[in-house]
Amino acid sequence: MIPWEEIDRAKIPGQKGEVILLKRDSEFSIRTAGTELMNSRxxxxxxxxxxLTCRRIKQKSGLRILIGGLGMGFTLAATLEQSKPDTHIIVSELIPAVVKWNREHLGHLARMPLNDSRVSVKEKDVAKIIKTKKSAWDAIILDVDNGPEGLTRKANDRLYTRSGLKTSFFALCPGGILAVWSSKTDEAFTRRLTQCGFTTEAITVRARKSGKGSHHTIWLAKKP
Incomplete structure (x- = not known):
């Protein structure tokens, strides 16, 4: 078997841990503390x-979408594919190295989404961007950490508390969608979304396009 080659590693802001970019043949992996966060396959x-998010809002024009977490660019690429030419997408990525890796090593995997003129990148905490304005976004898409139960950065947990969810609620336009990715289901989180005023769906999807792989959960929470 071809061994993994370390390409780069970087500190996680505000924590002692690191994220590591690895490559094996044409496959890439981002890991922390021995745990794989994402894999290009x-x-x-x-x-x-x-x-699923864009399907619920794409009838509108001039959409404003905030994506929390760049990862390997796949969520951004899929958002662009579903969006009109007048859509504006801001990607918030806390770890500058992840943006650098996408530009230098990973961009081809998702068809170079950072080069799209509809995209702006902010190297900052998505929670701070959400707090900035009320009724600013048609969709907030959170692919941050491991979902409601943080893995790489405990500060991410505040996005998923009742206070954090209320902040997202007010940041959305009426009819806007808060979409949250998680590696597993969480009934308590579903209840919190409902308690914060959202109309909520929890959808189970598979890790691979083929319908195989682990089960992951996506929450689609609509502001009435």
Whole structure:
């Protein structure tokens, strides 16, 4: 078997841990503390996150979409594929190295989505962007950490508390969608979304486009 080659590693802002970019033949992996966060061969649920969200808002023009977490660019690419030419997408990525990796090593995997003129990148905490304005977004798509139960950065958990969800609620336009990716289901999180005023769906998807692989959960929470 071809061994993994380390391409780069970087500190996680505000934490002691690191993220590591690895390559094996044409396959890429991003890991932390021995745990794989994402793999270039497994992105079906990331694609579904964007597709399910855009399906619910694409009848509008001039959409404003905020994506929390760049990853390997698959969620962004799927959002672009579903969006009109007048859509504006902001991607918030806390770890500058992840943006750098997408530009230098990973971009071809998702058809170079950062080169699209509809995209702006902010190297900052998505929670801070969400707090900035009310009724600003038609969709907020969160592919941050491991979902409601943070893995790489405990500060991410505040996105998923009742207070954090209320902030997202007010940041959305009426009819807007808060979409959240998670590696597993969480009934308590579903209840929190409902308690914060959202009309909520929890959808189970597979990790691979082929319908195989692990089960992941996507919440689609609509602001009435």
């Amino acid at each position: 497994v992105h079906g649920s990331e694609d579904a996150l964007a597709e």
